[in-house]
Amino acid sequence: MDKKAVFIAHCFLNQNSKALGFAQYQGIFHPLVDFLIGKGYVIEQLPCPEILHMGVRRWWCTKDLYDTPGFRKKCMKLAKAVVDLMEHYLSKGYDVAVIGVDGSPSCGVNLTGRNPSWGGKPRDDVGEYRMVEEMGVWMEELSHESEKRGLKQIPLIGVKEDELKADMEKALRKLEIELRR
Amino acid sequence: MDKRSCKVVVVPDYAINPQSYPDLPQNNMIYESLKESGYGVIKLPPHETAKERAEPWIDMAADMIEEYLKRGYLVAVIEIDHPRMRAWVEELMKMLEKRGAPRPKSIKILGIELERAEKISEKIKTIL
Numbered sequence: 001m002d003k004k005a006v007f008i009a010h011c012f013l014n015q016n017s018k019a020l021g022f023a024q025y026q027g028i029f030h031p032l033v034d035f036l037i038g039k040g041y042v043i044e045q046l047p048c049p050e051i052l053h054m055g056v057r058r059w060w061c062t063k064d065l066y067d068t069p070g071f072r073k074k075c076m077k078l079a080k081a082v083v084d085l086m087e088h089y090l091s092k093g094y095d096v097a098v099i100g101v102d103g104s105p106s107c108g109v110n111l112t113g114r115n116p117s118w119g120g121k122p123r124d125d126v127g128e129y130r131m132v133e134e135m136g137v138w139m140e141e142l143s144h145e146s147e148k149r150g151l152k153q154i155p156l157i158g159v160k161e162d163e164l165k166a167d168m169e170k171a172l173r174k175l176e177i178e179l180r181r
Numbered sequence: 182m183d184k185r186s187c188k189v190v191v192v193p194d195y196a197i198n199p200q201s202y203p204d205l206p207q208n209n210m211i212y213e214s215l216k217e218s219g220y221g222v223i224k225l226p227p228h229e230t231a232k233e234r235a236e237p238w239i240d241m242a243a244d245m246i247e248e249y250l251k252r253g254y255l256v257a258v259i260e261i262d263h264p265r266m267r268a269w270v271e272e273l274m275k276m277l278e279k280r281g282a283p284r285p286k287s288i289k290i291l292g293i294e295l296e297r298a299e300k301i302s303e304k305i306k307t308i309l
Contacts, residue, residue: 026184030216
């Protein structure tokens with residue numbers, strides 16, 4: 001069995017942290033967590049900078065809205081605590097990986113959402129949440145911190161919630177392959 | 182449709198990672214019971230973490246507890262009555278007290294109950 005510590009996005013253990021409208025499970029996103037437990041991995045829960053910064057009743061946001069010095073400072077502070085813990089596991093001979101949420105403005109690894117016209121008075125005509133091939137703000141700051149400390153390359157894996165929803169088994173097989181790399 | 186339960190528990194690391202505590206029962210009964218009951222989980226850091234490195238995690242947990250309680254969510258803390266499991270829960274409670282923040286509900290699972298699924302489930306039901 002792999003000796004691996006997997007740092008998962010906060011919301012996989014706590015769907016109550018999602019922006020309103022996006023919780024797919026009551027509490028734990030259990031198919032994914034059950035899978036990781038079944039593999040014998042140690043599970044660490046990343047902090048959720050969105051809820052810590054904007055609270056549980058926050059509006060839906062794009063990466064553009066979170067891309068501010070204040071939010072980045074919050075993420076940098078959180079990244080220090082996370083990378084401290086990664087160092088702890090690496091020093092004990094564990095491999096470390098991160099699982100983010102593709103599409104998220106903060107936790108996206110391969111995909112995030114942008115639209116510069118979002119902002120100001122809430123209204124319906126601001127246009128869609130446009131997916132772009134970039135990291136979210138939190139994942140950017142986390143990977144900067146781990147690079148800054150010279151940690152060996154930590155695999156950042158992006159999971160798409162809609163893929164999990166459409167075909168859980170297939171999505172978990174894909175995740176398994178990525179975790180083995 | 183948003184499926185959140187608006188119920189959150191703060192748990193020691195053991196509840197999610199029993200394999201890191203070989204001197205304690207090796208099962209996922211707490212996790213399974215929380216999953217079945219629809220609780221979201223905020224996990225505290227591993228118990229061997231140095232105090233200064235654990236502090237930011239305790240601080241985050243305290244922030245989330247305050248936010249959830251302010252918004253009317255049900256929040257509880259699970260304490261495991263074992264010498265190695267108490268430290269971070271105690272620190273968390275001290276931090277909340279220092280802030281003058283409301284206290285979440287608290288339940289204690291005894292060491293001898295860690296192998297009794299029905300006892301764990303019973304305790305978790307008392308949160309409501």
